[in-house]
Amino acid sequence: MRLDRLFGSSALEAAQALIGAEFRVDQIGGIIVETEAYELEDPASHSFRGPTERNRSMFGPGGRAYVYRSYGIHWCLNVVCRPGSAVLIRAIEPRWGVGEMEHRRGGLGLRLLCAGPGRVCQALAVSGIHDGLSLTQPPFELSLPERRPPIVSGRRIGITKAAELPWRFGLAGSIFISRRFAETPGNTASS
DNA sequence: TAAAAGATTTCCT
């Protein structure tokens, strides 16, 4: 899938297409291995009750970043798709600038370096200043894989509404995801 | 104006 098409699609589609993609901020980053989809008509989505000051980026053009503060402590990065829908970047496999990322995060080890939305933003130095910026221009760099890798899915993490929907996606077999996926038929490659 | 909830992480037991 091409990037421009991705940005106009549903979050559900984009969340899967982004698995295996290369993502860098100022040359530092890795391979996206875990995402979650949030749609406009999705009670768990920030956009569900319509535009507010915080979520305004979700209603802007696709291909931009939606960055918000989580629990008053962390930052979380989303890829905006069509209006009101976005994909949360939950984990990446560290590949470029690993030393710098470890320096930013402190020593919890390589496996936990970017395993979780808050950790990804800390390692890549993403914050509120990136909210609304285009992901196809510096400091961002995003490129999709040529072939779609094997993907597993499961329930989203840390939400109370629509928690049963299997809208979390991961690279099959990756050890860099934030939580393991349940072993179910057709989801056998989880780790 | 007040209260509650929240797309989390970390440390402790």
Add this chain to the structure above:
DNA sequence: GGAAATCTTTTAT
């Protein structure tokens, strides 16, 4: 496995 840390945004009164 459980709770604390920490604070902004949103919703209710």
